[in-house]
Amino acid sequence: MATVKGDVHDIGKNIVGVVLACNNYEIIDLGVMVPTNTIIDAAIEHQVDIIGLSGLITPSLDEMVNIAAEMERRSLSIPILIGGATTSRMHTAVKVAPEYSGPVVHVLDASRSVPVAGQLIGLKTKDTFTAQIRKEYTELAIQHAARQSEKTILSYMDAKANRISIDWENYTPPQPKKQGIEVLADFDLGTLRDYIDWTPFFSTWQLKGKYPLIFEDAYVGNEAKKLFKDAQHMLDQLITKKLLTANGIVGIFEAYEENGDITLPQENFTFHCLRQQRKMGTHIPNLSLADFIAPKTISQKDYLGAFAVTTGVGIEKIVAEYEKDHDDYNAILVKAIADRLAEAFAEYLHQYVRKKMWGYSPNEVLNNDLLIREKYRGIRPAPGYPACPDHSEKAKLWKLLDIENQTGISLTESYAMYPTAAVSGFYFSHPESRYFAVGKIGEDQLIDYAKRKSVDYTIAKKWLGPNLF
Numbered sequence: 001m002a003t004v005k006g007d008v009h010d011i012g013k014n015i016v017g018v019v020l021a022c023n024n025y026e027i028i029d030l031g032v033m034v035p036t037n038t039i040i041d042a043a044i045e046h047q048v049d050i051i052g053l054s055g056l057i058t059p060s061l062d063e064m065v066n067i068a069a070e071m072e073r074r075s076l077s078i079p080i081l082i083g084g085a086t087t088s089r090m091h092t093a094v095k096v097a098p099e100y101s102g103p104v105v106h107v108l109d110a111s112r113s114v115p116v117a118g119q120l121i122g123l124k125t126k127d128t129f130t131a132q133i134r135k136e137y138t139e140l141a142i143q144h145a146a147r148q149s150e151k152t153i154l155s156y157m158d159a160k161a162n163r164i165s166i167d168w169e170n171y172t173p174p175q176p177k178k179q180g181i182e183v184l185a186d187f188d189l190g191t192l193r194d195y196i197d198w199t200p201f202f203s204t205w206q207l208k209g210k211y212p213l214i215f216e217d218a219y220v221g222n223e224a225k226k227l228f229k230d231a232q233h234m235l236d237q238l239i240t241k242k243l244l245t246a247n248g249i250v251g252i253f254e255a256y257e258e259n260g261d262i263t264l265p266q267e268n269f270t271f272h273c274l275r276q277q278r279k280m281g282t283h284i285p286n287l288s289l290a291d292f293i294a295p296k297t298i299s300q301k302d303y304l305g306a307f308a309v310t311t312g313v314g315i316e317k318i319v320a321e322y323e324k325d326h327d328d329y330n331a332i333l334v335k336a337i338a339d340r341l342a343e344a345f346a347e348y349l350h351q352y353v354r355k356k357m358w359g360y361s362p363n364e365v366l367n368n369d370l371l372i373r374e375k376y377r378g379i380r381p382a383p384g385y386p387a388c389p390d391h392s393e394k395a396k397l398w399k400l401l402d403i404e405n406q407t408g409i410s411l412t413e414s415y416a417m418y419p420t421a422a423v424s425g426f427y428f429s430h431p432e433s434r435y436f437a438v439g440k441i442g443e444d445q446l447i448d449y450a451k452r453k454s455v456d457y458t459i460a461k462k463w464l465g466p467n468l469f
């Protein structure tokens with residue numbers, strides 16, 4: 001098993017590894033950011049029955065296609081299991097499986113990995129299972145192709161014409177109390193604890209339910225209570241012994257919208273934005289993040305915020321200690337908690353910006369539940385999330401805030417952030433700003449986008465991946 005080149009996430013992969021190991025599979029775990037040939041060579045050397053590939057962010061999907069193609073080139077027939085948050089049955093069927101004549105199966109979660117692996121290697125089941133999956137995936141690919149030929153998207157020109165109409169003439173953008181950059185080094189983990197959203201923590205462990213109601217659940221309640229107790233204990237240790245370091249950085253800059261992008265005139269920085277292009281119902285606009293920043297033609301100054309946070313500095317040492325003791329449970333637990341703290345840091349910082357730094361909601365009073373439900377003014381879209389799916393925009397963000405030097409967060413060749421427990425993104429203050437999914441875009445927008453970004457069309461296409469697929 002391996003997390004593919006350029007990607008750093010391994011909680012999901014590690015959980016699958018533990019579940020399979022509990023079912024008598026021997027797991028050879030190659031770790032994260034593993035190049036194609038390392039995976040293939042190890043598989044051959046150890047004569048494995050199955051190769052498992054994991055990936056969290058969209059650039060990893062291409063990497064998986066490359067691995068399948070390379071395995072075909074090397075005339076292999078070892079079955080491939082595909083998993084991870086960004087993967088899907090459809091992508092596996094349409095993009096990965098056609099590259100390889102051996103079996104390729106998408107696995108949604110850890111619980112399904114055991115029956116799938118069993119059927120793939122069982123002498124009596126493997127042929128029928130493989131044939132059935134191949135048939136299923138071929139049908140999916142045909143359905144996908146049929147949908148592609150339906151005209152469900154507008155021309156880029158029409159999409160632009162259907163932008164949201166914001167009355168900029170009668171709007172005064174809030175002026176930040178403090179402009180420029182602020183660094184939050186070695187930030188207090190104890191403060192972040194109150195900002196944790198615990199519900200995703202339980203779903204990491206496949207315990208379904210909303211915190212704190214999950215504790216009352218007849219089926220998973222007791223397990224959830226035990227897990228929560230362990231997590232609290234671990235958090236106490238991390239906080240009192242200062243085992244993890246949290247670093248953050250935030251900046252607010254003058255900004256205007258021009259040509260569908262957001263420019264920071266004093267920073268020589270442009271954030272390139274994509275617009276929804278699908279046919280919308282009556283009175284539903286085709287959104288772009290650029291719509292929420294005042295156009296250059298407006299005399300009043302508007303602003304854009306940018307940030308990056310990590311709570312994962314120092315985690316390798318803790319994980320290595322647990323792994324040395326073969327304590328998979330705590331190795332996964334500490335990573336899951338670091339991820340929760342990273343999200344909590346992003347939440348905390350956003351609140352600090354709204355109440356103090358930008359200061360447009362100085363009197364905001366929200367409890368943890370309302371914060372999690374984002375009942376506040378403004379948004380913080382992160383490159384890679386559906387409103388701005390192009391991960392490569394992170395490279396400019398890194399320059400703008402000098403993120404690597406100031407926080408220790410680096411970018412991999414696929415724009416994943418390391419340490420893994422990290423979040424980066426932008427702040428918008430407009431009351432109408434909201435989250436949305438760009439979704440599928442047309443070639444016309446892609447050509448324009450590549451031109452605005454001054455990158456080759458194929459490069460722009462590469463980082464958008466599934467948005468064109």
Ligand code: B12
Nearest residue numbers: 012052054057058083084085109110382384416417423424
């Ligand atoms: C929690 C979360 C985070 C956390 C922690 C991430 C983590 N540890 O996985 C934090 C806050 C750190 C985070 C950060 C980011 N995230 Co995030 N995050 C999520 C979220 C909400 C859940 C992911 C998760 O933890 N799931 C639980 C784990 C256990 O599940 P899993 O990894 O999927 O693994 C299971 C299965 O996939 C499968 N599996 C996994 N691997 C394998 C391998 C094999 C062989 C098999 C058989 C099965 C298998 O079994 C596992 C166990 O059941 C998802 C959305 C979602 N609902 O999936 C977005 C999501 C994964 N994030 C996303 C993005 C974009 C980011 C950021 C880039 C945003 C940013 N700019 O800051 C960063 C990237 C961080 C980095 N280091 O580069 C996108 C990725 C898609 C994309 N467009 O690229 C998602 C899908 C959100 C979205 N809808 O756009 N994120």
